[in-house]
Amino acid sequence: MRVLVIGGGGREHALAWRLLHSERVQTVFVAPGNGGTAQHEGMRNLALTDAAALADFAQAEKIALTVVGPEAPLADGVVDLFRARGLRIFGPTKAAAQLESSKAFSKAFMQRHGIPTARARAFSEAGEAHAYVDAEGAPIVIKADGLAAGKGVVVATTLAEAHAAIDDMLGANTLGVQHNVAGARVVIEEFMAGEEASFIVIADGQRVLALASSQDHKRVGDGDSGPNTGGMGAYSPAPIVTPNVHARVMQEIIQPTLAGMAREGMPFTGFLYAGLMIDAQGHPRTVEFNCRLGDPEAQVILMRLKSDLFEVLMHATEGTLDAVELQWDRRTALGVVMAAAGYPAAPRKGDAITGAATTATDDLVVFHAGTTLVDGRLRTSGGRVLCVTALGDSVRAAQSRAYDGVRAIHFDGAQWRSDIGHRALRH
Numbered sequence: 001m002r003v004l005v006i007g008g009g010g011r012e013h014a015l016a017w018r019l020l021h022s023e024r025v026q027t028v029f030v031a032p033g034n035g036g037t038a039q040h041e042g043m044r045n046l047a048l049t050d051a052a053a054l055a056d057f058a059q060a061e062k063i064a065l066t067v068v069g070p071e072a073p074l075a076d077g078v079v080d081l082f083r084a085r086g087l088r089i090f091g092p093t094k095a096a097a098q099l100e101s102s103k104a105f106s107k108a109f110m111q112r113h114g115i116p117t118a119r120a121r122a123f124s125e126a127g128e129a130h131a132y133v134d135a136e137g138a139p140i141v142i143k144a145d146g147l148a149a150g151k152g153v154v155v156a157t158t159l160a161e162a163h164a165a166i167d168d169m170l171g172a173n174t175l176g177v178q179h180n181v182a183g184a185r186v187v188i189e190e191f192m193a194g195e196e197a198s199f200i201v202i203a204d205g206q207r208v209l210a211l212a213s214s215q216d217h218k219r220v221g222d223g224d225s226g227p228n229t230g231g232m233g234a235y236s237p238a239p240i241v242t243p244n245v246h247a248r249v250m251q252e253i254i255q256p257t258l259a260g261m262a263r264e265g266m267p268f269t270g271f272l273y274a275g276l277m278i279d280a281q282g283h284p285r286t287v288e289f290n291c292r293l294g295d296p297e298a299q300v301i302l303m304r305l306k307s308d309l310f311e312v313l314m315h316a317t318e319g320t321l322d323a324v325e326l327q328w329d330r331r332t333a334l335g336v337v338m339a340a341a342g343y344p345a346a347p348r349k350g351d352a353i354t355g356a357a358t359t360a361t362d363d364l365v366v367f368h369a370g371t372t373l374v375d376g377r378l379r380t381s382g383g384r385v386l387c388v389t390a391l392g393d394s395v396r397a398a399q400s401r402a403y404d405g406v407r408a409i410h411f412d413g414a415q416w417r418s419d420i421g422h423r424a425l426r427h
Contacts, residue, residue, distance in 0.1 A: 003016075003064060031057075035379070079092060118141070143288075200273045223422075232416070239424050274289060312326070362391075
């Protein structure tokens with residue numbers, strides 16, 4: 001079988017890597033891919049990003065399954081196009097992907113269906129938004145309504161920060177938010193205290209299979225300091241997701257979301273990611289929904305998955321997930337992101353990378369994200385460059401192995417956090 005993965009980041013490298021473990025998969029095409037997928041045996045990069053061109057390729061090459069990695073093609077309707085052409089593709093439709101592509105839609109949906117989340121209101125007028133913030137006070141959370149590559153959220157600890165975020169999201173748009181049809185909007189919501197975790201499931205429209213829990217590290221600096229990023233590292237499992245929390249999330253968040261989407265005529269097939277805030281009493285609330293695997297959560301989750309991912313996703317596209325059980329490596333997986341100089345504000349590109357050989361060992365894989373091959377040499381091409389991911393019998397063992405891998409890699413200006421997994425070590 002031949003498989004197509006749409007996207008070019010670390011999540012897509014990890015998906016392609018895990019899909020290649022299937023006995024039935026011979027080749028994984030990655031569109032457009034990166035420097036790591038270009039060098040990986042069994043993977044082939046495809047210089048295509050246009051949805052119609054990708055569908056033409058899938059049809060001509062008899063691709064058995066297409067898996068969509070990032071959010072932008074989903075929001076643009078790539079799944080609808082492939083399905084209209086009779087092609088098998090795993091991911092939500094454009095309508096269902098609104099759970100991620102519109103914070104305003106998502107928040108209103110949660111309110112309609114009684115899904116626990118923060119109190120919030122949406123605004124398109126700056127004056128009204130500023131007045132609301134003044135009335136509510138800080139800390140407070142300001143979210144851009146459209147897609148912003150994981151960077152459209154400001155957790156404002158002061159009123160000045162909140163007002164600046166409103167002005168940027170409704171005006172200057174330095175974050176590069178892709179506005180929805182309604183134009184620039186912000187969602188302003190109450191600050192939720194607690195510990196975050198990532199809860200991701202595979203959905204077939206009716207049924208779900210929960211993936212292993214994980215925890216991301218969003219802020220750029222040690223001790224969760226500095227600006228938010230797309231993610232500086234992750235580990236799995238997350239001790240904060242106890243069996244009791246897991247049961248509550250499935251019962252109070254995941255199942256009502258699937259049922260609500262089906263009732264509203266948008267049955268959800270794909271990876272559904274609930275970003276959680278879990279308070280001191282173990283009560284989970286939804287921070288946001290994503291309609292794809294997280295990144296870098298994908299890297300640590302897929303390191304631990306022992307089941308045949310190709311078979312699982314084929315069942316998901318058939319609507320027969322009840323025929324599958326997932327098997328997991330009992331070890332902890334921990335991934336450390338190596339980012340480019342200047343990330344997240346102004347990442348530098350073009351630096352030569354050494355030591356990042358893509359040959360995997362049993363307990364360490366270097367997943368590529370912002371890399372490219374130039375005249376046969378690996379160079380940086382994005383903000384998050386690599387995710388060095390390791391397995392270990394404990395969090396500390398996985399952490400030690402991952403950082404050994406990080407120290408073996410070099411590119412000028414490389415930055416990484418030295419404390420990935422610190423919360424797990426406290427549990």
